[in-house]
Amino acid sequence: MPAPAAKGVVDVPPVLASRRGVVLGGACLCCLPLFGRSAGAFTLTEVGPGIFIRRGLHEEATPENNDGIANIGFVVGRDAVLVTESGGSLADGQWLRAEIRKRTDKPIRHVVLTHVHPDHCFGAAAFVEDRANFIGHRTLRGALDARGDYYRERLVEVLGADKAGSTVYPTQDVKDEAEIDLGDRILRFTAHGAAHTLCDLSMLDTRTGLLFPADLLFVGRIPSLDGSLLGWLQEADKLKALRAARAVPGHGPAVVDFAPAMAALTRYLSTLRDETRKAVADGVPIEKAAATVAMSERGRWALFDDYNGRNVTEAYKELEWE
């Protein structure tokens, strides 16, 4: 397992050959066959007192990895446990739940559903038996309605019906902000405007100041745009204003220095915005722009060739009416 990125250095794994496989949700799959890892190779890192994170594998969803490709984990408080991301499938969530139980008997009271993409929320089914509170953005319910069945079908194809999981709806909708008190630590939630998706929820551990931007922060792997480019840049500014020192990204090392990681992300998004605007202004057709915009970023992100063209398409559609 690669060493965690030091001092905010962006960890960019080498790009290997073909990535073609099941792409779930237009985003959030590290389709990089870096290791032929199985779920047995997952490990948890304690990134702060009582905060445990499993770094997602740089792989496509495979029967061996249970779609364990996002950074998932949990926070242990005096009274209860909160799950920060539930996992990419029922099997992935079950693995996480077992890891929790190895370390504590405290009730699993809360599960965060950070957004609609399956690699982040399809593990939630593993926590239904805990009668946990599933907390999500106010628009998550509708997003799950629109896409949940589709995601499940794709996961069943890869993992089989037993391991895929099913849609779990939030029991607590966050309109703007919310707080959850685990007894000795308060977690603060923010429902963001349209950004990575239309239902992004971030979290701050007020005890340690550790920020959980979920997929508002990608490190090393190319961000994927499934909401609003301009909105994402706005939400990034809001996150930056929190002045968190460290953060747990949705994909990438288990914990990073927040400022440089966010700067790299916004550099990519700003380049995408500026060059797409220019393409629109110059009358470059959308399909041509998809092949030419943001090429300066190409060597800096894993899976660039697989996702940048789509990001440009979404950005163009958003910006051409400006």
Next chain:
Amino acid sequence: MKTLSLGLALAMVTALLGPPSQAADVADAGREARWQEVSKYIFGDRKIEPTDSLIKIEAPSRALDAALVPITLRMPGKDRIKGVYLVIDENPSPFAAHFSFGPAADPSQVKLRVRINSYTNVHAIAETGDGQLFEAVAFVKASGGCSAPMGVSDEEAMNGMGEMRMKFAGGAGESLAATLMIRHPNFNGMQMNQITRTYTPARYINRITVSYGDNDVVSIDGDISVSSDPVFGFSFLPEGAGPVRVIASDTAGGHWEQTFNLPALSN
């Protein structure tokens, strides 16, 4: 208010069943049968000859966004062409659009953006002045384009409906390449509304006419496979005085007209 259409998924690779050649043969036979069925439905008994010269399709082999697949049709032998059709064989409603060229048109290329619901052949059919039909085909990998939901409420999606923009660029010789943009959700009836959690009824732009001065440029018949906020490209010869006049209507009685002046010539 901008609508944000969520591309539901990128193209998927489906598992091959059995040896590749067998699977490919079965798939090809199925696609050919589908084309026969669809073309008969749209064109009746009219003969359609394959061509590799009269009309060419530019389409991505794998769509970046299945709800917004840019297609360019090129007609090098433009003088013979009076109209072109786009058919997306496997879509729920395969007839996507028909461009009918008027006297002011330069029928050398058209562009449009479409929704593609599953891996499919896309057929472009050119109709010559004497009524003969010629087809070209391209295979596009995409999935979920027709069910991709709007990311906002129906009301928000319809906000600003009918607003138009046009851009012009110098085309070949004296013709101008025009890009027409129209705000419209083009609801296809298969999208779940994320707020109400019901299917939004179909409502889409079905007719656009463009003229320059007294001359018709092009009319476009569109169907539910055209992406939301349609963007069409076409070329025309700006003889005499303009302006460009666009009339658009949708299936719910919406009707919009807008005129555009050509950009000033620089001296």
